[in-house]
Amino acid sequence: MRTHWVGLLLLLLLVGLLGSCAAPKTPVVSAPPPPPPPPQGVFVLLPDPDGKVGQIEISNPSGSQVLSVAGQATTVAKADAPPSAPVKMSDPEIAGIFGPALGALPPPPLRFTLFFESDSVELTPDSKKLLPQVIEAIKERRAVDTSVVGHSDTAGSKEYNYRLSRRRAEAVARLLVAGGVAPDLLEITSHGKDNPVVPTGDNVSEPRNRRVEVTVR
């Protein structure tokens, strides 16, 4: 698979090169010089939907460039050219090139967190009240996929917490189905104690980590 991909890529680049070498008949009156070919790659950093700006690093064997300001772009003329120094791209420019792709980006998923009593598959009273909102969101969004992921805090062993989290996720799934959600929409998994929302040391009781996250896509 990997060899084929490299082969196809080399073929694409080769065809591109051959294509550009074919020279048309030279007219008697000299034509203006052709415009330079567009860069092979353009990479632009954008802010997250909530306004945060991360960082991207664009590298190839000839060089590397980090972008950390929203609207910054780097261009790579070809595979053996180093990425350019950052240039600012205006919003109209970005919309012009990337409008269709950006328009097709799905909305970020809706996430609901349901909390549990310690060492239990019983929802806290506040989370019991949240459940109807979750069911409503799944129906209203016509979700194509909803994950129900169980988590635990770090108190207890890995295996114990994996199983407890799994039982929590299953309990929530049952409640959602009872509320009218189609069972085949739900993907039930457990992350045990390995994906805390509040990082703690091992064997720390932390109510905010004892949760099921329902993500509506």
Added chain:
Amino acid sequence: MRLGIFLVPVLILLAATAWAAEVETIGIIKNLQEPAAIVRDQQTLPAQVGLKLIKSDILRTGPNGRIGVILRDDTLLSLGPNSEIAFAEFVFSPAEGKLSLVTRMIKGTAAYLSGQIGRLSPRSVRFETPVATMGIRGTMFVVKIEDNLP
């Protein structure tokens, strides 16, 4: 009677193994504008909203086509027209410490918003293109790769 008791757990185990052997879904198509297709096992399927993606799928759009997908770790990815993208790796099992997302863009325009794998393990996420590879630190970006075919 003894054999009967023994059979039940064996059957459950067989069923569980068979289910686990199914190729794992890595994401799902949420948005679509034709022409757009998925190439799977060398067959071209028309893209459909709700279609579940597997790791070996190649996403492809034609002129004026677009696709928007969301992966199991909440990564958002979309393609503009005349674009093609594939996934070299997708592993999302935080409980086993296994995290990896390598996207391979072949041509066209794409938008990308990093998800949980990028949050939990930025080093495990890469976005590869024919001219450069990107490392990503929890963020959103767009990429354009020229189509080299004449």
